[in-house]
Amino acid sequence: MGVMLPTTLLTLGFIAVLPLVYRRCSARSVHWALVILLAAFLIPVRPTMIPITLPSAPVEMTQTLPMPILPAAPRAQAPLPDQDSALKPTEQPPTNPAPAAQPITLREALLAAWALGALGMLLWHLIHHLRFARLIKRWAVPVLDPTVLQLYDEIADEAHVRNVPLYLCQAVRTPMLVGIARPRVLLPDEKLSLSELHFVFRHEFMHLKRRDLWVKALQGLALCLYWWNPAVHLLNRTMQSACESACDEALLRGAQLPQRQFYSETILSAIRRQPHAAPMLTTGFYGGKKGMKKRITNILDMGTKRFGAALLALVLLGATFTSLATTQTEDNFHPTETVNEQGFLTSKEGVVHLTMIPTDYEYPQVVYFAGVPVVADEIIHKEVFQRQSGEYVEDWVHVTVPARDGETTMSGYTLYEHFVRQADYAEKPPYPVGTLAGDSVTGTVALYKDNGVTHGVLGVFANGTQVQIMGFTRTHYQVSIDGQWGFVPRELVQFTGEDEARVKAAEPGEYDSINPGMEAAYERMNARYQALTDKYGDVNDWTIAMRAQWSQEQIEAGTLDPSPDVWVHLMPGEGDLTEEKARELADAVLTGEKLDPKAYLQVRPYYFVLNGERDKPTWQFTYGAGPDNTDWVVQLDRAGKPVELRSIENAGWPFPYGLDEMFAGKVVTPEADEITSKEAADIAWELFVNAWPEHGARESYEMTAALRAVERLNMRAWTISIDEVANKGEDSEWRISYLVVLRSTNGSVIYSTEPDEYKDIITSFHEYAKQAEMEKEKGPLFTWSLEDKAAFSPDVYAVPQEGQMTQEQAWEIAVKALKEQKGWTDDLLKDYTPYYFFCLPLYDLPLRWDIQVLTPAAVTEGNMDGFYVAIDAETGETLWVWGPGDSNG
Numbered sequence: 001m002g003v004m005l006p007t008t009l010l011t012l013g014f015i016a017v018l019p020l021v022y023r024r025c026s027a028r029s030v031h032w033a034l035v036i037l038l039a040a041f042l043i044p045v046r047p048t049m050i051p052i053t054l055p056s057a058p059v060e061m062t063q064t065l066p067m068p069i070l071p072a073a074p075r076a077q078a079p080l081p082d083q084d085s086a087l088k089p090t091e092q093p094p095t096n097p098a099p100a101a102q103p104i105t106l107r108e109a110l111l112a113a114w115a116l117g118a119l120g121m122l123l124w125h126l127i128h129h130l131r132f133a134r135l136i137k138r139w140a141v142p143v144l145d146p147t148v149l150q151l152y153d154e155i156a157d158e159a160h161v162r163n164v165p166l167y168l169c170q171a172v173r174t175p176m177l178v179g180i181a182r183p184r185v186l187l188p189d190e191k192l193s194l195s196e197l198h199f200v201f202r203h204e205f206m207h208l209k210r211r212d213l214w215v216k217a218l219q220g221l222a223l224c225l226y227w228w229n230p231a232v233h234l235l236n237r238t239m240q241s242a243c244e245s246a247c248d249e250a251l252l253r254g255a256q257l258p259q260r261q262f263y264s265e266t267i268l269s270a271i272r273r274q275p276h277a278a279p280m281l282t283t284g285f286y287g288g289k290k291g292m293k294k295r296i297t298n299i300l301d302m303g304t305k306r307f308g309a310a311l312l313a314l315v316l317l318g319a320t321f322t323s324l325a326t327t328q329t330e331d332n333f334h335p336t337e338t339v340n341e342q343g344f345l346t347s348k349e350g351v352v353h354l355t356m357i358p359t360d361y362e363y364p365q366v367v368y369f370a371g372v373p374v375v376a377d378e379i380i381h382k383e384v385f386q387r388q389s390g391e392y393v394e395d396w397v398h399v400t401v402p403a404r405d406g407e408t409t410m411s412g413y414t415l416y417e418h419f420v421r422q423a424d425y426a427e428k429p430p431y432p433v434g435t436l437a438g439d440s441v442t443g444t445v446a447l448y449k450d451n452g453v454t455h456g457v458l459g460v461f462a463n464g465t466q467v468q469i470m471g472f473t474r475t476h477y478q479v480s481i482d483g484q485w486g487f488v489p490r491e492l493v494q495f496t497g498e499d500e501a502r503v504k505a506a507e508p509g510e511y512d513s514i515n516p517g518m519e520a521a522y523e524r525m526n527a528r529y530q531a532l533t534d535k536y537g538d539v540n541d542w543t544i545a546m547r548a549q550w551s552q553e554q555i556e557a558g559t560l561d562p563s564p565d566v567w568v569h570l571m572p573g574e575g576d577l578t579e580e581k582a583r584e585l586a587d588a589v590l591t592g593e594k595l596d597p598k599a600y601l602q603v604r605p606y607y608f609v610l611n612g613e614r615d616k617p618t619w620q621f622t623y624g625a626g627p628d629n630t631d632w633v634v635q636l637d638r639a640g641k642p643v644e645l646r647s648i649e650n651a652g653w654p655f656p657y658g659l660d661e662m663f664a665g666k667v668v669t670p671e672a673d674e675i676t677s678k679e680a681a682d683i684a685w686e687l688f689v690n691a692w693p694e695h696g697a698r699e700s701y702e703m704t705a706a707l708r709a710v711e712r713l714n715m716r717a718w719t720i721s722i723d724e725v726a727n728k729g730e731d732s733e734w735r736i737s738y739l740v741v742l743r744s745t746n747g748s749v750i751y752s753t754e755p756d757e758y759k760d761i762i763t764s765f766h767e768y769a770k771q772a773e774m775e776k777e778k779g780p781l782f783t784w785s786l787e788d789k790a791a792f793s794p795d796v797y798a799v800p801q802e803g804q805m806t807q808e809q810a811w812e813i814a815v816k817a818l819k820e821q822k823g824w825t826d827d828l829l830k831d832y833t834p835y836y837f838f839c840l841p842l843y844d845l846p847l848r849w850d851i852q853v854l855t856p857a858a859v860t861e862g863n864m865d866g867f868y869v870a871i872d873a874e875t876g877e878t879l880w881v882w883g884p885g886d887s888n889g
Contacts, residue, residue, distance in 0.1 A: 008231040027245035121227040135171035159205040177204040354412030358396035365516040368471035374399035408450035431468040432499040447486035451476040453517040564612025586621040586634040665708030684720035684740040691755035718742040782835040810849035814869040
């Protein structure tokens with residue numbers, strides 16, 4: 001329990017800065033950072049139950065294996081009474097009366113309350129899960145559509161997923177993955193397009209490969225153990241959203257804007273089917289309104305995130321120190337060992353991954369087959385649960401693959417269990433064998449010293465030469481030819497039979513984004529990309545020439561993602577359409593659909609080829625933020641023939657331009673083809689009336705309409721503000737605005753305040769106005785009686801009932817807390833007056849007493865500078881104590 005407070009503070013602090021973190025770090029890094037925080041809560045529970053004793057004398061480290069941890073010393077126990085004698089009647093009654101029952105201590109009572117709460121939370125989750133399981137069992141039926149099954153099997157093979165059945169289930173409203181032991185994919189009992197299913201299946205398989213259901217199970221365990229801690233509930237909700245964003249990021253790695261936009265459409269479609277979150281041990285698309293806005297923003301964000309490793313290091317360091325701060329360092333510290341031992345790579349699967357850092361084993365830079373000789377130079381002991389010792393210990397080893405003169409040394413981290421010393425390795429399995437199949441003109445294949453870093457050639461070999469496959473990167477095989485090691489591009493090696501099956505089975509689901517040996521190049525290109533986006537904005541706002549130049553720089557640096565669906569931007573060459581002519585043809589396609597190309601605020605041009613189809617240049621024009629917030633995508637082939645026309649609904653949400661910039665634009669005079677001020681105001685009023693049925697008369701609002709020109713966006717639009725004003729002209733004047741932006745030519749809606757958002761604001765506004773009016777009669781709210789507060793806001797305040805903590809009891813606990821935490825003395829009591837709030841549970845906070853302790857001067861001057869104490873009204877726990885100079889978060 002000693003680590004609970006610092007871990008809680010670390011968690012709350014991290015979640016508070018998440019908006020900033022998401023700008024610089026990948027979603028995968030954010031999710032892993034949250035998993036580290038979750039582990040920080042879960043790990044300290046165990047050492048108190050399994051005491052571990054280390055030898056007091058230093059142990060000399062003479063081997064590279066992890067240091068042994070001695071088993072816990074047995075606890076001393078009082079001798080048990082003789083059972084036979086205990087059953088025999090005594091001849092005489094005892095001379096001393098039986099001792100009185102000992103009263104229950106506060107510690108025992110709190111422990112019992114915690115245990116009851118944990119058990120209740122566990123039962124609630126269990127009942128909820130079993131109920132959901134029964135629904136699935138009743139309504140789930142196997143999918144029989146051969147087209148859907150064919151697509152499902154293809155994507156399963158691509159993702160290396162086996163034995164995961166597909167069902168239709170009327171009990172679910174969105175596609176989801178269920179089942180930890182026997183995973184299944186469920187589809188709602190309604191027709192989904194094959195395009196949507198393509199993303200749905202890949203999304204759920206990504207959850208499966210990331211083992212997200214296991215993480216969710218740990219989240220449920222943490223909720224049961226820390227049911228009383230709001231930080232754990234907040235961490236759970238944050239992890240739900242981060243998990244989906246990390247899955248989106250992994251699925252869309254290398255995808256361009258159109259694929260991301262269509263994927264966003266799929267998610268928004270799923271939300272309309274499922275307006276609530278999925279059960280705990282399932283995956284689902286919905287993450288709350290705010291969470292979904294952030295998720296869509298992350299999906300459309302194509303910027304480079306380069307600080308993930310630093311984030312994980314900082315969070316891991318912080319979580320480690322919160323543990324070390326309250327436990328004995330000797331019991332939890334696992335050193336890094338520097339060694340120099342020869343050995344071999346081995347695993348039950350026959351394949352070993354090498355990673356750039358000792359994390360994310362599933363995202364390798366290099367894949368090796370078992371039996372490759374290596375030199376181990378460093379062992380790192382990390383904290384992961386080890387059943388035998390009862391500790392969390394995970395060992396990683398940094399290995400180097402030996403190289404002769406002229407050959408490139410490959411190195412990386414892998415799990416220590418995959419390294420075996422040379423003396424202990426008996427069996428060397430055969431490597432897969434392939435055949436060189438290179439240039440048909442020369443009939444030869446070059447053997448390179450590295451995987452594309454320098455292109456140094458070690459030798460040239462004839463087509464048909466057999467090679468042993470030691471391992472591979474994303475782009476090259478590392479091979480052995482007559483004892484000489486080198487690299488060959490993967491497309492120049494062919495396989496047959498069992499060798500082909502072994503190589504295919506060894507292919508990882510994902511690679512690290514950085515090829516080995518290219519770290520410096522990626523860092524340099526990331527810095528270059530950051531500088532370009534800082535200067536010219538998002539890559540989608542660049543010109544065709546700028547994008548083509550960037551793709552060329554990536555190709556020359558060797559950092560272009562080799563995935564076949566990655567866009568390679570081009571400049572139109574001789575014989576190609578000009579941008580102006582291509583745009584004219586694209587406009588004609590829209591006109592044929594009875595759409596006005598001039599009605600769109602922004603048109604982005606692209607000319608590109610897919611990395612896997614370099615012979616098919618494509619023009620694309622994306623018409624943005626059009627009438628009814630619908631975008632259109634027009635694609636043309638090299639000759640200008642239309643190949644795709646696609647609409648993107650809701651593409652204008654969230655609003656793509658800054659409202660401040662729109663309302664700060666230069667006021668201009670309407671031209672002949674633009675609507676008038678009155679017409680703009682009438683359209684805005686109609687929108688307001690529909691959004692807020694409880695509106696007043698039009699003349700009771702202040703309306704301002706102005707036609708503005710925003711030079712940066714090269715656009716003109718009407719901006720209308722409908723304001724409800726209270727206390728007009730007074731110092732306490734309040735103004736609530738409903739905002740509308742209209743297209744200047746036809747009055748179509750570009751933006752309007754969301755009805756739910758306006759309702760929340762106006763409701764709070766009216767409650768505040770009502771409170772201000774009542775305070776003129778009764779005085780400030782905090783001075784009212786508990787009955788008056790409860791009557792004014794029954795959803796927030798109440799009056800304690802019989803059996804609940806009284807006001808006097810709450811004050812007694814508050815005084816004790818003030819003395820212990822703020823150094824209060826009895827002399828100070830006469831200088832302060834307590835004001836009480838009995839608050840209903842809200843935002844994961846329990847039923848509680850809030851007590852404001854103020855001086856008369858603080859009340860008179862209105863600065864409210866005093867002490868604030870919150871007490872759990874059921875357990876008596878002090879939730880917080882704030883005083884002058886403290887921050888309330």
